[in-house]
Amino acid sequence: MQQRVLTVFMALSMLLVSTSGCIGLLQSREYMEHLRGDFQVQTQTETTTVEHFFDQAEVGREWNEKFTVDSEVTAIGVYFKTTMAGESVKEIFEQLGILDPRQVEVTITDSLGTLRYNATHDTTKTAPYVNIEPGADGKFVSGEWNINIVGTGGGLFGEQDDFLLNVYVDRSCTIYPQDDVCVVD
Numbered sequence: 001m002q003q004r005v006l007t008v009f010m011a012l013s014m015l016l017v018s019t020s021g022c023i024g025l026l027q028s029r030e031y032m033e034h035l036r037g038d039f040q041v042q043t044q045t046e047t048t049t050v051e052h053f054f055d056q057a058e059v060g061r062e063w064n065e066k067f068t069v070d071s072e073v074t075a076i077g078v079y080f081k082t083t084m085a086g087e088s089v090k091e092i093f094e095q096l097g098i099l100d101p102r103q104v105e106v107t108i109t110d111s112l113g114t115l116r117y118n119a120t121h122d123t124t125k126t127a128p129y130v131n132i133e134p135g136a137d138g139k140f141v142s143g144e145w146n147i148n149i150v151g152t153g154g155g156l157f158g159e160q161d162d163f164l165l166n167v168y169v170d171r172s173c174t175i176y177p178q179d180d181v182c183v184v185d
Contacts, residue, residue: 036052040175043074045168053162054153059101063149067169069111069140075170076132076140082121085159104151104163108132121163126159 048067068141069076082104100122108117116132134140153161 021132027151033072041172042175043170044173045170047124048147048167048169050147050149050165051163052151053155053160055155055160059152059153063147063151065147065149066144067147067167068143069145070142070171071139072171072173073169074141074172075168076116077128077168077170078106078108078117078120078130078132079166079168080119080130080163080172081126082161082163084122084153084161085155100155102150102161104153106165107148108167109146109148110141111145112141114141116145 020142032095044165048065050063050065052061052063084102103122105120106117107115110116117130119127121127132140147165147167149163149165151163153163
């Protein structure tokens, strides 16, 4: 009798396990999710860099770059540095009564055309790192943002004017434990 009960119990157990269907899959999925661990939210930074060394007299040279802003952007920062070589050149211009034409102007506009950053350097200068502020709702305007640079500079006998502009765009992303890939949601 005990042998028969054990056989019936095993048969019923196998029948229930094999026909558990969606309920069994749901329990298995929940168990696998539990084993996988928690996800992490991190920041991914994309940098747009524009750097130029003037190797000859260049007047009103323009650069246009774009970068994309979406709902996941948490911060936008700007670093702008210029080097105007040969301070003696500036003195020569001043002695001749001529304004030194060398300068670099940077403007950044959002996708609606609103001016978000503007700086002009006419001497060797490193501007402090500047954070562009989001809107009143804490979000940035989504779309293609424009970087426009107009520069006048020169280079002669190893002396060169130059500039460096870095625009940093931080996005929040999710890293799932077994992927180790930053996924922007």
